Amino acid sequence: MNILIAGDSEVALHLAELLSGENHDVTLVAPDKDFLKLIESHSDLLTMVGDSTSMQVLKNAGVRRTELVISAHKDGRLNLLTAILAKKMGAKKCIAKVNEPEYITKKCKSLFKELGIDYLVSPEKIAAYEIANLLTNTAAAEIFDFSEDKLSLMLVKLENQAPVLGKTLREIAKEYEQLNFRAVSIHRRAKTIIPKGEDIFQENDLAYVITKPKGIDHLLELSGKKRFDINNLMIVGGGAVGSQAAAALEKKFNVKLFEMDTERANELSDTLHSTLVINGDARNISLLESESVGSMDAFVAVTNNSETNILTCLLAKRFGVKKTIALVENIDFIEISQGVGIDTIINKKLATASYIIRFTMTADVISTKCLTSVDAEVFEFLAHEGSPITKKLIRKLNFPKQAIIGGVIRDNEGYIAQGDMQIQPGDKVVVFALPEAFHGVDKMFKSKS
Numbered sequence: 064m065n066i067l068i069a070g071d072s073e074v075a076l077h078l079a080e081l082l083s084g085e086n087h088d089v090t091l092v093a094p095d096k097d098f099l100k101l102i103e104s105h106s107d108l109l110t111m112v113g114d115s116t117s118m119q120v121l122k123n124a125g126v127r128r129t130e131l132v133i134s135a136h137k138d139g140r141l142n143l144l145t146a147i148l149a150k151k152m153g154a155k156k157c158i159a160k161v162n163e164p165e166y167i168t169k170k171c172k173s174l175f176k177e178l179g180i181d182y183l184v185s186p187e188k189i190a191a192y193e194i195a196n197l198l199t200n201t202a203a204a205e206i207f208d209f210s211e212d213k214l215s216l217m218l219v220k221l222e223n224q225a226p227v228l229g230k231t232l233r234e235i236a237k238e239y240e241q242l243n244f245r246a247v248s249i250h251r252r253a254k255t256i257i258p259k260g261e262d263i264f265q266e267n268d269l270a271y272v273i274t275k276p277k278g279i280d281h282l283l284e285l286s287g288k289k290r291f292d293i294n295n296l297m298i299v300g301g302g303a304v305g306s307q308a309a310a311a312l313e314k315k316f317n318v319k320l321f322e323m324d325t326e327r328a329n330e331l332s333d334t335l336h337s338t339l340v341i342n343g344d345a346r347n348i349s350l351l352e353s354e355s356v357g358s359m360d361a362f363v364a365v366t367n368n369s370e371t372n373i374l375t376c377l378l379a380k381r382f383g384v385k386k387t388i389a390l391v392e393n394i395d396f397i398e399i400s401q402g403v404g405i406d407t408i409i410n411k412k413l414a415t416a417s418y419i420i421r422f423t424m425t426a427d428v429i430s431t432k433c434l435t436s437v438d439a440e441v442f443e444f445l446a447h448e449g450s451p452i453t454k455k456l457i458r459k460l461n462f463p464k465q466a467i468i469g470g471v472i473r474d475n476e477g478y479i480a481q482g483d484m485q486i487q488p489g490d491k492v493v494v495f496a497l498p499e500a501f502h503g504v505d506k507m508f509k510s511k512s
Contacts, residue, residue, distance in 0.1 A: 064088070064423055067124055067154070069115035069145050070135035071098050073392070073412050074160060074186065078133060081416060082423060083108040086502050090124050115145040118152065127153035131422055135160045135415075143180065150179030158182045158419060164303060184418050186411035190365070191307035193409055194388055198293055198312065198361055205271075205407060207432040209443050209493055213477035214273055214470040216247075216432060216441050216493070221268045222287030233260035239285075243278025245479045247271050247469040247495035248437060253398055255437045255497065257467050271434065271441075273469030273493055275477050291385055293360040297321070299345040299375050300366035301331045304390060304411075308363060309338045316361075319354060321345040345375045351382070361386040365409070369393050376405045420501075426450070426508035429491060439497050441469075447510040448488040458482030463503035466496035 068079050069092045079091045079102055089108040092115045093099055099110040113120035115134065126132065132149040134142035139161035146157040159180050165171060167185050175183060196206060205218035221228060227235055232246060249256040250269040256262060264270070274282050283290060293316055298305050301322030309320050309331075318338040322328040328342035343350050345364070356362070362379035364372035369391045376387040388407045391400055397408050417440060421428040427445040434441065446452050452460065457468055457480060468480040472491040478484070486492055496504050 064130045065125070065128055066090070066423065067092065067126060067129045067132045067149070068135065069093070069132070070137075070142070070160070071095050072135050072137045072160070074415050075135035076102060077412050078135065078416050078419060079108055081420070081498060087423060092120060092124050116141060116148065118148060121149055121152055129154045130156065132157045133419060134158070139163055139166065143175065146180045147178050156181050156422065158184060158422060160184050160186065160415065162187065162303065164188065164307065182422070184415055186415040187303035188307060189414045189418060190304045190390065190409050190411050191311060193414060194304075194308045194363055194365070195311045197388060197407055198296065198316075198386070205434065207441065209430065209470070210472045210477070210491055212276055213472045213475065214275060214493055215279065216469070217272050217274060217279070217282065218434070219270055219272065219282065219286040219288055221264055221266060221270060223266050225264070225266070225285060225287035227264045227285045228266055229263060231261050231263050232258055243479060244272045244274035244282045245469055247273055247467050248439065250437050255439060257465060257495075257497070271437070271495065273479065275479065291360070293386070295359045296361045296363065297354070297356060297359045297379070299364040299372070300390070301327050301340070302365065302367060304365040305363075306331055306335070308365065309335055313338045346371060348378065351378060356384065357382040359384050361388070363388045365390040369396055373400050373405065377403065380404055424505045426505050439495060440501070442494045442496065442504065444492045444494060444508045446486050446488055446490045446492055446508060450508050450510045452486050452492065452507045453488055456483055456485050460507070462507060463496070463500035465500035466494055466504050469493045469495055
């Protein structure tokens with residue numbers, strides 16, 4: 064696929080690096096020469112210095128032959144203009160990253176669709192949705208539902224009391240014959256393993272598991288986790304992510320929100336209905352104590368500073384908060400953050416790339432899920448008549464080694480994938496894949512018709 068990426072953001076850079084290694088012809092256009100040097104040294108994609116809102120620059124970048132344009136500047140308005148121009152100049156499909164919540168309304172989406180923008184993506188909205196989802200499933204570090212909860216992907220950390228420790232997957236399958244879940248990945252000491260029958264679970268493993276709804280409690284029991292109810296929630300950071308998360312959750316929980324900027328705090332007090340907005344610095348331990356941080360069931364830190372988010376979550380843990388979620392934009396900090404005890408990490412860059420990656424696939428992708436803890440994706444594909452995936456039993460498929468089929472939704476019912484199952488046209492199939500397997504998995508679901 065011919066892909067043109069425009070922008071000077073980390074999202075643009077991450078997408079360019081990710082897609083250039085997947086048999087795509089990628090061109091990256093950015094106004095800053097130094098920004099482009101970051102990627103030129105270790106990638107074979109084409110780079111161009113220029114303004115993506117210039118028709119001449121777009122013409123020179125071959126926009127007329129481009130199948131997908133992704134505009135991911137830091138400034139959302141530049142992305143809108145770039146996408147509109149690119150579509151008018153012949154690009155087949157255009158995606159624009161936006162920061163302003165007003166642009167994601169149904170009315171605005173319809174307007175921009177008429178102007179030629181096929182899809183709008185808001186990193187802040189995606190992050191806020193992730194937070195809301197996580198706080199309804201308290202024992203999971205990450206969770207994502209497929210086909211209206213018919214199957215779920217959960218990330219659980221194996222505690223020292225977990226019954227599965229020291230056992231192979233094959234032993235666990237024999238011991239618990241009616242398993243309603245399947246491990247699709249184990250992340251251990253910065254390494255991701257696609258698990259086989261002989262792999263052994265170890266303490267502190269991060270396990271990604273596909274589960275049916277009735278298997279969630281059993282899964283949590285085997286991982287040494289317990290669900291708990293959330294009544295009191297504290298959010299640090301009143302920016303786009305924090306305010307959207309508070310708006311989504313204030314009807315369910317008692318929410319307190321910290322915001323340092325006085326003007327912004329006053330604005331939030333007017334717009335949020337039942338959230339208590341506190342104008343202050345959450346790094347101040349005395350202030351946290353005075354606002355009863357120890358009585359909180361969950362603590363979410365989503366300021367624009369990763370270090371602040373990590374620090375305040377650690378403080379919350381020290382005061383006994385059960386669930387902590389930190390927005391960490393520096394990917395290098397993710398592994399460290401999990402290692403020091405923060406329950407869940409949110410990364411807007413990875414989440415946005417996950418949303419966009421589906422549009423680079425030739426197969427029919429229903430949804431994708433970016434996995435913050437590992438460099439991998441989970442896809443939900445629709446199987447079509449004539450595609451290779453429907454030709455043989457799962458165990459006989461020439462499926463990429465760095466990918467695994469986790470589950471199947473058929474006739475509105477979820478099933479855990481087994482080797483003797485054959486995927487049928489119309490099935491929705493949940494696949495875990497490392498980046499090097501994306502292309503191979505895509506081919507398996509591509510219809511020959």
